[in-house]
Amino acid sequence: MINIHCFTFSPFAENTYLLYDETGACVVIDPGCLAQSEKETLSDFIRDHKLEVKALLQTHTHLDHVFGSAYIKRKFSVKMYMHRLDLPVLADVESRCRLWGIGGYEPVEPDEFLEEGQSFTFGNSSLEIIHVPGHAPGHIAFISHNERFIIGGDCLFRRSIGRTDFPLCSHEDLMNSIRTKFFTLPDDYIVYAGHMDPTTIGEEKKFNPFFRN
């Protein structure tokens, strides 16, 4: 049984997810904690629930999703996993922070790469990895078929979709990723997105304004 805890961090209101199961094994996905108090909120939760962090996973590496990545790597001595195609996005984070006037970002380097078709195992749990480019070239998502959810990052939001007006984005690729990789999942799968509230595949097929015709 996977427990999902969501924190919403930083001025970007980014959703940071902690997944953990009955063994106490845990993964941190997209740590967007920027302020010291946010970093402490995250690590206090991990300590209070006696979790053992096994890995840091990135759906993609836009600035708001990696604010706390260096902190998590160091604090819990874990590896950071991402898709190789997002390396140019990660390399651009420092200059994007300057552009947004954001201080306190600590640069981070990945340790391992993930790609579609692989699964990531922690404790008794396993996540399937799919490549869903568009919002970012190396954007991936994590699916639990046992628990019927997807950690989808910034692709499909409740009644919206990810932005594609940043460098290295492709609107066409994003629409294609959602149509072929999200909307082919069963309707009852819950979508936990990088911003805003969770939704389900079925609801978005029906009500998402970008796909109604």
Ligand SMILES: [Zn+2]
């Ligand atoms: Zn993003």
Ligand SMILES: [Zn+2]
């Ligand atoms: Zn985001």
